[in-house]
Amino acid sequence: MKRAERLSAILDLLAESNQVEVEDIVEKLAVSPATARRDLDSLASQRLLTRTRGGATIETVAYDLPVRYNKDNQTEHKRAIAQAASELIPRGAVIGLCGGTTSTAIASVLSTRRDLMEPSNKPTLTVVTNAINIAAQLAVRPNIKIMVTGGIVNPRSYELVGPYTDIILQNVALDFAFVGVNGLDPEVGPTVSDEGEAAVNALVARRAFAAYVVADSSKIGVRSFATMNGYVFSNLITDSGITQEQISAFEERGTNVIVAPPVEVD
Incomplete structure (x- = not known):
């Protein structure tokens, strides 16, 4: 080794x-x-x-161990969610990706999509992100245009936060946004552990025509510290570990729930 x-x-x-x-x-x-x-x-x-x-x-x-060093027991579920999210994204779209392991999984799936790798005179996909690890992951794909928001790096998650981030995001329009969370409750909605990340996540979601919370089923029923004020939570992509009772609880509050089918992980 x-x-x-x-x-x-x-x-x-x-x-x-x-x-x-x-x-x-x-x-x-x-x-x-x-x-x-x-x-x-x-x-x-x-x-x-x-x-x-x-x-x-x-x-x-x-500080907490950075996300790349955290033990992740939900790899298979996150891969399934990432695949389901990718299927929503057409070639040429402008998307927002907040930080987190599930969003990183989405970036991984997008970086291997054949239609996005085909030669083109213009970007086959534009990604706006506040996560420097996601930007680095996609930067090697020449057909994908990357915009990094700027801001102060949170060493726990590699996400950029703060007023500089807000200034950039106020000047973009997104087709889709995908927001990772630490907890998701039908009544409280999506929550994260850091108030700065919560504010950025909410703004990214508001700048999109359609915004999706991406959360594996272990996050459901969990409440973290900071809520995403100003964001109307209406779409969730999760995995097959969610129960029918949990689906009903979200749907009763107007949330569309997409359950990603299982995928094989190498």
């Missing part, structure tokens, strides 16, 4: 229980104790964990 792969694997172990011991790394990654300690020291120098006697913890780190 290469060093970069080991470091990522250690952060995966850390994300599972908020702490990891040298012995765990030795056993699960088949490395020596000296290598495990050096890897922990390297991650500590990047402030991705805090070293303890015999291991490491994230309890005293001043």
Whole structure:
């Protein structure tokens, strides 16, 4: 296993229980104790964990592990949601993608669509995003035009937030917007953990002809800190884990629910 792969694997172990011991790394990654300690020291120098006697913890780190290091047990569901979202997007559309793992999955699906890769004198797709990881992911596709909003980077999610973001978004018109969330409740609506991200998400949604919350079924019934004021929540794309009772609760409040069929994940 290469060093970069080991470091990522250690952060995966850390994300599972908020702490990891040298012995765990030795056993699960088949490395020596000296290598495990050096890897922990390297991650500590990047402030991705805090070293303890015999291991490491994230309890005293001043920020959450970035989304690319979070253990994601919903990959299959998010891939299904991403595929369903992609099928709504015609060639030539202008779309908004907020940050988050589900939106990143949408970007992955779009980056492999054959019709978007065909030669063209004009963009086959225009993507407006406040997520720098999504912009970097799509920037290698020459047919896709990328617009990054500007703003201050949230290190937890790679999303740009703040007044500079708002200024840019006030001057764009989107065909579709896809908004990721941390929680989704039929009564409260979509919520996220950061108030700055909530404000940007709401504005992106309002700038679109049609806006969709994209959330795997584990987010349903969960309430996070910040609501998306000014945004009328009317479309949801989720996975087959949603129950009929939950679908009915959303539909009774005027929300159109799209249940993505399962897809295979490599």
